[in-house]
Structure formats: structure tokens, C-alpha cells
Amino acid sequence: MVLRLENVNKAYGSKKAVDNLDLKVPAGSIYGIIGPNGAGKTTTIRMIMNIIAPDSGEILFNGKTIDASFKNKVGYLPEERGLYKQMTVKEVILYLGQLKLASRADISSVMDGYLERMNLLDYKNSKVEELSKGMQQKLQFITTLIHDPEILILDELFSGLDPINIELIKDVILEFKKNGRTVLFSTHVMEQAEKLVDNICMISGGKKVLDGTLHEVKGNYGKNTVRLEIEGDGSFLRELPGVDKVTNFTNYYELTLADMSQSTTLLKSIIDKVRVNRFEVIEPSLYNIFIEMASPSREDIKELAGQDAGRTAS
Amino acid sequence: MKKFLTIFKVEYAQVVKKKSFVIGIILTPLFMLLITLLPAFLAKRDISTPVKYAVIDLDERGIGGQLTKALERYKLDSDTARQAYDLVELYEFEDSERERLDSLRTELDSLVRSKELGQYVVIYPGVEQNDSVLMISKSLNIRTTSRYDNRISDILSGMRLEESNINLPVDSVLQMTRRIDMQRQAPGGKSRDFLTIYFGALIFVMIIFISVISFGQVLMRSVIEEKSSRVMEVLVSSVSPFQLMMGKILGLGAANLTQVGIWVLIGLGLFVFQGALNIDVPETVGEIIFNPVLVIFFILFLLLAYIMYSAMFALIGAVVSTDKEAQNFIFPITMSLMLPVFTLMYIVQEPDSAISTIVSLIPIFTPTMMVARLNIALPDAFTFTNPIILEATIGLLLSAAFTLGLIWITARIFRMGILMYGKRATVPEIMNWIRHK
Numbered sequence: 232m233v234l235r236l237e238n239v240n241k242a243y244g245s246k247k248a249v250d251n252l253d254l255k256v257p258a259g260s261i262y263g264i265i266g267p268n269g270a271g272k273t274t275t276i277r278m279i280m281n282i283i284a285p286d287s288g289e290i291l292f293n294g295k296t297i298d299a300s301f302k303n304k305v306g307y308l309p310e311e312r313g314l315y316k317q318m319t320v321k322e323v324i325l326y327l328g329q330l331k332l333a334s335r336a337d338i339s340s341v342m343d344g345y346l347e348r349m350n351l352l353d354y355k356n357s358k359v360e361e362l363s364k365g366m367q368q369k370l371q372f373i374t375t376l377i378h379d380p381e382i383l384i385l386d387e388l389f390s391g392l393d394p395i396n397i398e399l400i401k402d403v404i405l406e407f408k409k410n411g412r413t414v415l416f417s418t419h420v421m422e423q424a425e426k427l428v429d430n431i432c433m434i435s436g437g438k439k440v441l442d443g444t445l446h447e448v449k450g451n452y453g454k455n456t457v458r459l460e461i462e463g464d465g466s467f468l469r470e471l472p473g474v475d476k477v478t479n480f481t482n483y484y485e486l487t488l489a490d491m492s493q494s495t496t497l498l499k500s501i502i503d504k505v506r507v508n509r510f511e512v513i514e515p516s517l518y519n520i521f522i523e524m525a526s527p528s529r530e531d532i533k534e535l536a537g538q539d540a541g542r543t544a545s
Numbered sequence: 546m547k548k549f550l551t552i553f554k555v556e557y558a559q560v561v562k563k564k565s566f567v568i569g570i571i572l573t574p575l576f577m578l579l580i581t582l583l584p585a586f587l588a589k590r591d592i593s594t595p596v597k598y599a600v601i602d603l604d605e606r607g608i609g610g611q612l613t614k615a616l617e618r619y620k621l622d623s624d625t626a627r628q629a630y631d632l633v634e635l636y637e638f639e640d641s642e643r644e645r646l647d648s649l650r651t652e653l654d655s656l657v658r659s660k661e662l663g664q665y666v667v668i669y670p671g672v673e674q675n676d677s678v679l680m681i682s683k684s685l686n687i688r689t690t691s692r693y694d695n696r697i698s699d700i701l702s703g704m705r706l707e708e709s710n711i712n713l714p715v716d717s718v719l720q721m722t723r724r725i726d727m728q729r730q731a732p733g734g735k736s737r738d739f740l741t742i743y744f745g746a747l748i749f750v751m752i753i754f755i756s757v758i759s760f761g762q763v764l765m766r767s768v769i770e771e772k773s774s775r776v777m778e779v780l781v782s783s784v785s786p787f788q789l790m791m792g793k794i795l796g797l798g799a800a801n802l803t804q805v806g807i808w809v810l811i812g813l814g815l816f817v818f819q820g821a822l823n824i825d826v827p828e829t830v831g832e833i834i835f836n837p838v839l840v841i842f843f844i845l846f847l848l849l850a851y852i853m854y855s856a857m858f859a860l861i862g863a864v865v866s867t868d869k870e871a872q873n874f875i876f877p878i879t880m881s882l883m884l885p886v887f888t889l890m891y892i893v894q895e896p897d898s899a900i901s902t903i904v905s906l907i908p909i910f911t912p913t914m915m916v917a918r919l920n921i922a923l924p925d926a927f928t929f930t931n932p933i934i935l936e937a938t939i940g941l942l943l944s945a946a947f948t949l950g951l952i953w954i955t956a957r958i959f960r961m962g963i964l965m966y967g968k969r970a971t972v973p974e975i976m977n978w979i980r981h982k
Contacts, residue, residue, distance in 0.1 A: 313775030
């Protein structure tokens with residue numbers, strides 16, 4: 232375990248933001264903390280970053296309680312992004328890199344490579360304020376990597392990114408992992424998280440709902456789910472016999488069946504009504520698992536279905 | 546330490562690279578010259594055109610006539626720096642003609658009001674017994690008043706002299722009774738006039754005031770900006786809040802010293818090359834620039850004032866979220882820095898009074914007050930037998946201790962406040978931050 236949280240608690244006044252949380256982040260993995268807004272993700276991450284102190288519990292990095300030296304080994308992307316608007320791209324990268332004790336020479340030797348990958352090389356000497364929002368996000372992502380950290384901690388990784396940039400950043404994260412490094416990120420967009428994580432931890436109301444590898448988590452839920460893509464209105468799906476639950480995603484439906492052996496009968500009755508583009512038996516989505524486990528509120532459900540990211544997601 | 550140096554360098558470079566830094570270097574001395582020279586310039590303004598005046602003489606001894614003759618002298622000299630006078634009319638009649646006096650005064654009053662007449666003088670009978678001379682004018686010009694005063698007094702002296710049968714020319718008697726102009730000297734034999742001391746002290750106090758206020762506000766804005774742009778969270782994930790605060794305070798402080806250093810160098814340059822540049826730097830100014838005790842104390846107090854007030858500005862930046870909110874807090878800070886400027890008239894007159902001493906030992910007033918007092922005393926050697934040196938040293942230590950305490954408190958508030966976005970911290974919250982580890 233590269234990072235461990237043991238019985239960590241944090242309360243703001245009488246409200247428990249993080250409630251007895253245990254996390255084990257294996258080295259070389261991509262670890263996702265997933266939950267709706269207000270679940271305690273940012274508080275957890277800020278405690279790992281030593282920005283706020285836990286009320287009780289322990290946070291260990293490589294078996295030792297985190298201290299000031301941890302700050303140099305981590306690359307951190309806060310939930311709310313921001314850079315010096317008056318500095319040039321190059322100055323910002325150099326400054327933030329040096330604050331992590333990287334040398335100017337080391338930073339300069341990798342800077343152009345990252346800028347190139349993020350399509351920002353032409354803006355190297357432009358002021359940050361001249362960059363678009365998306366470009367600033369990519370620049371900030373570069374600053375988290377520039378000092379070659381051992382672990383990346385990315386709060387609300389996908390917020391404010393368009394699909395093309397999400398892909399760019401995913402590639403870099405996967406490559407970072409390939410070099411044996413660890414990535415911990417949080418998101419409320421389950422659809423996106425699912426494509427990236429090895430391990431997950433779902434939290435709700437400051438409490439852990441479940442955790443484990445993606446495979447384990449899904450394995451525990453059996454194959455009673457069908458992914459369905461149709462043309463036209465799918466409101467009739469709920470009325471079909473043998474269907475327990477219908478989840479409406481942006482471009483497809485997820486059906487939870489009472490009995491998997493009835494799937495062929497089900498497909499027939501759907502084909503009678505609409506044109507079917509895809510009918511696939513799949514593992515349940517994280518979203519559905521979360522709904523089942525945490526029984527979240529109506530607002531949380533909306534958010535978790537990725538309606539904000541869904542509009543742009545591929 | 547390395548992180549502190551990185552912040553220090555970046556903060557320094559960010560300020561020094563800006564155009565406003567260069568503009569400040571040029572404009573601030575110009576501004577100070579303007580405020581010191583403007584009053585003198587304004588006072589000289591009206592001399593070119595003669596002032597129109599009238600005299601009503603009810604005394605019947607010819608005082609009015611002598612007065613107008615005396616004032617003609619100024620008319621002849623009008624190309625010198627003196628104000629010239631232009632007589633409109635001399636009215637001489639008896640005191641019994643009250644009605645004529647009343648209507649004449651009404652007429653002249655309206656002329657004064659419409660500025661066609663600068664002033665008029667009414668000389669009542671028996672003027673030497675009861676000081677019954679009146680001058681009616683709109684302006685409060687001290688020189689004009691004293692000119693009439695002196696001339697009429699001289700005329701009366703001459704008259705009394707003639708009545709007393711002493712056979713001497715009037716001028717030589719006036720010469721005999723002439724008052725002396727006393728010069729003050731400090732112990733040690735240095736003599737400077739009041740205005741030189743006043744403006745000397747004022748300039749030093751103003752340099753502290755301007756640099757502390759301007760750089761302190763730069764610091765405060767940069768904290769507010771880092772908070773509102775959320776860079777703050779990235780920063781505290783890399784450095785400790787204390788490193789960040791000290792890096793910012795000292796980085797900007799170095800920029801401040803650079804600016805003052807450039808002024809001092811320009812001042813020294815002007816003084817050293819005054820011959821070549823064909824300018825005349827008064828010796829009294831040179832005494833200040835070349836007084837090592839004064840200059841060293843000044844630089845120490847400037848630094849101390851800067852760090853002390855910067856800690857306050859950093860604190861404000863940490864607890865507010867917008868510039869606008871910050872303005873409420875800046876006012877008391879500005880006032881405490883301005884206090885010596887308001888009270889300088891008194892301090893110059895009584896630099897060693899109990900009040901001056903006590904107030905200058907209150908840490909937040911020490912830097913400016915002590916610099917003002919040192920300027921007045923102008924010590925020529927560093928020795929504790931000189932009370933001002935002893936007091937300045939005590940003041941330096943006291944305010945340094947105060948500053949350390951202030952930094953400790955600010956660091957605790959800063960640490961929490963910088964991550965509080967969008968809402969101003971309440972007093973109970975702040976007290977809580979100071980108490981908790």
C-alpha cells in the first residue's frame with residue numbers, strides 16, 4: 232500500500248464530513264474516490280494533502296505518517312482550479328515546479344514535451360490570462376506532473392474538461408501508471424471513472440459505502456444487467472415484464488432484469504416496438520451499484536448519472 | 546529554505562518587473578517635492594500685480610499721508626520679491642462726520658467684496674492709545690497685515706519721538722530699538738531653522754509611510770488574488786503557509802528596499818556631484834544624508850515598519866475575500882502611520898517631552914516617531930549617553946519583539962484564512978484559529 236487512511240474522522244461543527252474512513256491505495260494503481268458532491272471527497276483529499284488536519288485517525292504514505300516531505304512527492308490538482316493570471320505559461324510551470332524542489336534544468340527538460348502533448352507549446356510565452364479555460368486546465372494538469380511526483384492526487388479530475396481533453400489527460404495518466412506511479416482521483420461522474428479506475432472507493436455522507444478493485448466490485452453484483460441502445464422513446468421499457476429497473480443514461484439505457492434467462496423474450500418484445508441498435512449483457516455500472524448500496528437522494532442520483540459531463544461525453 | 550527563496554525571488558521579480566515600480570521610483574519624489582514646495586510657490590503667486598488699497602484717516606495728524614508714502618516704496622521696488630501697493634484714494638476728514646464715514650465704508654466694503662479693492666485701512670483718532678486701526682480685506686494674508694502694522698507703528702514712533710524733543714533722526718532711533726532675530730542651536734553647535742527641521746523630518750516619515758502603505762497593499766492584494774484565483778490551494782500543497790507568508794513579505798520588502806535604495810543613491814549622487822550638475826544642495830540637507838547614525842537607524846526602522854505593517858496587511862488579505870472588504874481594515878492602519886505626520890508640528894517643538902517619548906515607544910508608532918525625533922536631534926555619534934540613541938535602540942528592540950509576536954499571530958490566522966473562500970472570517974473564528982494548533 233502506498234497510501235493508507237486509518238479511521239480518519241473530520242467534522243465541521245456538528246456535521247461529520249468524513250466518518251471513520253479507511254482507505255488502502257495500492258502502489259501503481261489508479262484509485263477512484265467516487266461519490267456525490269458533499270460526500271466528503273474534497274475533505275478527504277485535503278486531509279491527505281495535509282492542508283487540513285483530521286480530527287482523529289492516521290494517514291500513512293509508504294508506511295509513515297505524512298509530513299512536510301510528502302508535499303514534494305505529490306502532484307496535486309485541487310477541485311477549484313487557478314493559476315497566476317499575469318505570469319506566462321513557462322513562468323507558472325517553473326515557479327510551481329520549483330516549489331516542489333525540482334531544479335530549473337529538470338523542469339525545462341520535460342516542459343516542452345508536456346506542452347507539446349497538451350497542444351500548448353505555441354503558448355509557452357503567453358500569459359495565463361490569454362489562455363482559454365480548457366487550456367488553463369491542461370496547463371494546471373501539467374504543473375501537477377512537472378516535478379515527476381510519486382503520486383498524483385486529482386480532485387474532481389473531469390470537471391471543466393471537454394471530451395478531447397479528457398482523452399489527452401487519460402493517456403498521460405495511464406502512461407504515468409505504466410511507470411509504476413500511483414494516481415488517486417475523485418469524481419462524481421461515475422461514467423467517466425469507470426473507464427479509468429483499477430480500484431474504487433464509493434463514499435456517501437462521509438462514510439465508505441464499498442471499496443475494492445473494479446472487477447471485485449462488479450463481480451459481486453452478478454450479470455443481470457443489459458445495456459440497450461434504441462431509436463425513439465424508451466418510456467415503455469419500465470412496463471415490460473421481467474424488468475426490475477430502468478436507468479436512463481445519455482445515449483443508452485441500462486436494464487436490471489429479475490431473471491437473466493428471460494433476456495431473449497425481453498429482446499423480442501422490445502424489437503416489436505422500436506429499432507434496437509445494441510443489446511448487450513454487461514456487468515452493472517458503478518452508478519447502479521452505488522444507487523443500490525447507498526440509496527442516495529434524488530438530486531445526487533441526477534448528478535451521478537453524469538448529466539453535466541454526459542452532454543459532452545462520447 | 547529553498548522554497549522560501551523561490552517565493553522570495555518570484556515575488557521580488559513580479560514587482561520589480563512591473564512598470565508601476567519604475568513609475569513609483571520617479572513619481573514619488575516628484576510628489577514629495579510638490580507637497581513641500583507647493584505652499585511656498587502659492588504664497589509667491591500674487592506678487593506681480595500691485596494690490597489696490599484705500600485709506601480713511603480720521604486722526605487729523607497726517608498718519609494716512611505718511612502711510613501711503615511709506616507704501617510707495619514698495620511700489621518702486623516692485624521688481625523684487627515684494628508685494629507692490631497701489632493707492633486708490635486717501636480720505637481725510639473729521640471723526641464727527643459719522644454719516645460720511647458710514648456711507649464711505651459701505652461703498653468701500655462692496656468694492657472689497659467685488660475684488661476691485663484689495664483692502665482699506667481705517668485710522669481712528671487717538672490711534673496710539675487704543676490700537677484703533679482697522680484693516681478690511683477678504684484675504685487673511687499674514688504678510689499684508691504685518692506690513693500695515695509695522696508701517697503704522699513706525700509712523701507713530703516717529704511722531705512720539707518728535708513730541709519728546711529728543712533731537713535725533715527717526716531712522717536712527719528705529720535702528721536703536723530694532724529687535725534681534727534669535728537663532729536656535731542644538732547642543733554641539735548645529736543650527737537649523739524650524740522649517741528645515743520640519744520638512745527634513747517630514748520627508749523621512751513620508752518615505753516610510755509611502756513605502757509601507759504601497760508595498761503593504763501590494764502584498765495584501767496578492768494574497769487576496771491568490772485566494773480568489775484559488776492558486777492558494779496549489780501553493781499550500783507545496784509550501785507551508787508560514788514559508789509562503791514570509792517569502793511574500795520579505796520578497797516585497799526587498800523590492801521596497803530597492804526602491805528606497807535608488808532614492809538614497811540619487812540623493813547622494815546629487816549631493817556629491819552638485820558642482821558638476823550646477824545645483825546647490827543646502828548644507829542642512831547634506832548633514833542628514835551624510836549622518837551615518839541617522840541613515841542606519843532610518844533603514845532599520847523602515848524595514849521594521851515594513852515587516853510590522855506587512856504582517857497586518859497579510860492578515861487582512863487572509864481574512865477577507867475582496868479588495869472592497871479590505872478597505873474597511875486599511876483605514877486604521879493608515880491612521881496609525883499618519884499620526885506622526887499630524888503631530889509633527891508638536892514633536893519638532895518638543896522632541897524630548899514625556900508625551901513624545903512615550904508615544905514613540907509604542908511599537909506601532911515607533912518607526913515613524915523615532916525617525917522624526919532622530920531627525921530633529923540629529924545625533925552625530927552612536928553613544929548611549931545620548932538619550933535619543935538609547936530611546937531609539939529601546940524602541941527598535943520593543944517594536945522588533947512586537948513584530949515577532951504579530952508575525953506569530955498572523956501566521957496562525959493566515960494558515961486558516963487563506964483557504965477560506967468567498968466569506969469573511971468572523972472574530973470568534975479568528976480567535977479559534979489563534980488558539981488551535
